[in-house]
Amino acid sequence: MKKHxxxxxxxxxxxxxxxxALAGLPHQLAKPDLLLxxxxxxxxxxxxxxxxxxxxxxxxxxxxxxxxxxxxxxxxKTAIFFLTILIKDRFYIKSPLFQAGTIFSFSIIEGFIIISxxxxxxxxxxxxxxxxxxxxxxxxxxxxxxxxxxxxxxxxTLFSQxxxxxS
Amino acid sequence: xxxxxxxxxxxxxxxxxxxxxxxAAMLTxxxxxxxxxxxxxxxxxxxxxxxxxxxxxxxxTDALGDLIDxxxxxxxxxxxxxxxxxxxxxxxxxxxxxxxxxxASERLRNLLRFSKNIPRPMLPVQIIGIDPSSWFRTIVxxxxxxxxxxxxxAVVSPEGIVGHVLQTSPHCAKVLLITDFNNSVDAIVQRSRxxxxxxxxxxxxxxxxxxxxxxxxxxxxxxxTSGLGGRYPKGLLIGKISKIEKKSYGLFQKAEIKPSxxxxxxxxxxxxxxxxxxxxx
Numbered sequence: 001m002k003k004h005x006x007x008x009x010x011x012x013x014x015x016x017x018x019x020x021a022l023a024g025l026p027h028q029l030a031k032p033d034l035l036l037x038x039x040x041x042x043x044x045x046x047x048x049x050x051x052x053x054x055x056x057x058x059x060x061x062x063x064x065x066x067x068x069x070x071x072x073x074x075x076x077k078t079a080i081f082f083l084t085i086l087i088k089d090r091f092y093i094k095s096p097l098f099q100a101g102t103i104f105s106f107s108i109i110e111g112f113i114i115i116s117x118x119x120x121x122x123x124x125x126x127x128x129x130x131x132x133x134x135x136x137x138x139x140x141x142x143x144x145x146x147x148x149x150x151x152x153x154x155x156x157t158l159f160s161q162x163x164x165x166x167s
Numbered sequence: 168x169x170x171x172x173x174x175x176x177x178x179x180x181x182x183x184x185x186x187x188x189x190x191a192a193m194l195t196x197x198x199x200x201x202x203x204x205x206x207x208x209x210x211x212x213x214x215x216x217x218x219x220x221x222x223x224x225x226x227x228t229d230a231l232g233d234l235i236d237x238x239x240x241x242x243x244x245x246x247x248x249x250x251x252x253x254x255x256x257x258x259x260x261x262x263x264x265x266x267x268x269x270x271a272s273e274r275l276r277n278l279l280r281f282s283k284n285i286p287r288p289m290l291p292v293q294i295i296g297i298d299p300s301s302w303f304r305t306i307v308x309x310x311x312x313x314x315x316x317x318x319x320x321a322v323v324s325p326e327g328i329v330g331h332v333l334q335t336s337p338h339c340a341k342v343l344l345i346t347d348f349n350n351s352v353d354a355i356v357q358r359s360r361x362x363x364x365x366x367x368x369x370x371x372x373x374x375x376x377x378x379x380x381x382x383x384x385x386x387x388x389x390x391x392t393s394g395l396g397g398r399y400p401k402g403l404l405i406g407k408i409s410k411i412e413k414k415s416y417g418l419f420q421k422a423e424i425k426p427s428x429x430x431x432x433x434x435x436x437x438x439x440x441x442x443x444x445x446x447x448x
Binding site for chain 2: 073082
């Protein structure tokens with residue numbers, strides 16, 4: 001239970017940092033998505049049920065802070081979690097380079113998921129234009145930050161010595 | 168029998184969880200689209216819990232920024248002359264503080280001048296959070312229902328309109344910016360009085376739509392609020408025309424608008440706490 005709470009705390013802290021400190025970065029459009037990195041970490045290191053709950057909650061919390069169409073991030077983050085579980089036994093993603101590549105790819109995939117949901121809910125002109133303006137820059141930044149952030153999460157979770165984390 | 172059931176569950180555990188959680192997420196989207204009010208309590212509860220942490224991080228990052236500006240850049244000078252460095256650091260710190268105060272004073276003077284020009288009660292608020300995703304354009308402000316902020320109220324700055332209040336909690340509120348593609352404002356082109364609807368395009372720009380083709384719209388034209396709808400006072404600047412799309416057929420023309428407000432540099436804004444149509448003198 002203590003470990004679950006500490007992971008929830010990590011989600012909360014990442015979200016607060018993302019809405020405050022990271023939002024002030026010079027290039028507004030290319031800020032790393034820390035929650036996506038956390039979700040990939042959960043996919044690699046937690047049990048399916050606990051990870052799914054955490055991924056769902058991460059997306060839910062992000063939705064509370066973000067935009068007007070509620071549930072978009074809840075869906076995308078949960079989907080990314082299950083995608084991570086699907087690929088984790090098929091590809092080697094323990095090294096930082098592969099982690100960066102995986103996070104970059106998932107960030108792009110999440111972009112497509114969100115575009116699809118938004119397109120389904122309300123027809124919007126030029127829905128694909130964000131792909132070039134911010135999905136690729138944000139995915140690159142998230143991919144670059146990913147391995148460092150994962151190392152930091154591992155360091156933090158080492159303190160709690162969780163049963164949930166199979167590190 | 169039980170063992171067989173357990174093994175079937177283990178085998179299909181992952182697809183089962185995926186179906187359950189993804190369906191729950193889809194239901195979240197669906198239920199929120201149909202009934203926003205029912206879940207408002209969860210939203211404001213979470214906004215309230217997060218509010219002090221956001222404020223603390225904003226203050227600490229500001230303090231850290233000041234520290235870096237004041238000291239870290241002077242590391243090389245220490246090698247040359249410790250005493251001189253100390254003096255420079257002190258002067259620079261003092262200078263930074265004075266400059267910051269001068270900028271803040273100028274900003275506050277502008278805000279005061281602006282608030283006097285609009286004959287509506289306005290509440291000055293500070294921005295404490297920015298949308299964590301790149302998809303939507305929202306900000307979190309440090310005043311909520313306890314200070315008189317309510318859903319739908321207009322948010323403005325001396326440079327122009329910012330957006331409107333989307334959600335509230337007792338001590339903070341979420342503002343939907345005009346650049347969000349779910350926002351639209353009734354507008355007119357100041358020079359030619361051509362009317363249209365300004366919608367956010369999601370990428371820090373807006374689009375003017377439903378402007379009749381026959382109306383004269385030119386690059387650089389200022390687009391202002393029409394006052395229709397009662398949310399925004401008439402005559403507030405939205406932005407300038409940066410691109411015109413006028414086809415040889417059709418009833419309407421479109422245009423791209425560069426908002427007058429630089430959303431990346433916003434610090435303080437005003438919430439107009441009344442909503443009824445009125446003109447700016």
